[in-house]
Amino acid sequence: MSEKLNNTLPALLICNTVTGLVNNKPTSLQIALGIETREKACIQNLYDFGVTCSYDEVLRFKTSAAVSTVAEEQNPSLRPITDANEGLIQAVADNFDANVSSQNGLKSTHALALLLTLNKRTLDITPGYNRTIDRISRDTMKTLIKSYVKIKNYQGPKRSNMPANFPRRCVLTLRMLAEKAILNARARNLDLQFLRDITLVNNLPEFGGYNTAIVRRQGQSMKPGSSVMYTPLIDMIPSDPDTMMAAMCEAQRLTY
Known part of the structure; x- marks a missing residue:
């Protein structure tokens, strides 16, 4: 249409929109825009112009992502992270707090979110691992997604002192x-x-x-991207010792 659109973000948006209309399926950019706008009315207005996917497709994508995450957690062969042979695995846990205002009052969620990251030394991914999220059917969306993290009880003291011989100091080479x-x-x-x-x-x-x-x-080699694995939320108070114990045991189980 114009040479000024070459290699520009507007051109990318237009191409994704045209591709989505031709294939009659939402593209990854249209889904991302739909999730970014969030509000149903705004998504539907943009969908009528062919810019984003429909609001129903946004809900389907979120459910598909949840189903894919649960499948990875339950089947070790589907996980992007299995062991530390390709690099250091880091487990990151943080509070997940959400407050939702509704007509019935204030609903709140206080849980613990745990994710694992692995910066691989090579570009080779785990054999059999599929990076794409399979689009589920409408009937599957009605099925309850079951995901359970086994809770471990912490039996130790509330405040433990570090052993005197645990920290080690040495001179770097x-x-x-x-x-x-x-x-x-x-x-x-x-x-x-x-x-x-x-x-x-x-x-x-x-x-x-x-x-x-x-x-x-400078001709240097590009560092491979990190693989990230999200685990199900632990629906407990994040500051509870049992919650932290369960998170550490879950990280050990997924990477052992």
């Missing part, structure tokens, strides 16, 4: 100290270069894209 000094100096130089280019270069990408462009120009 000269090679490691030199590597850290070089990395810190390079990071400071890149930060200053980014701040300088903000005032001199038009249409400068954000900080992540800026560093990615530098890595490509």
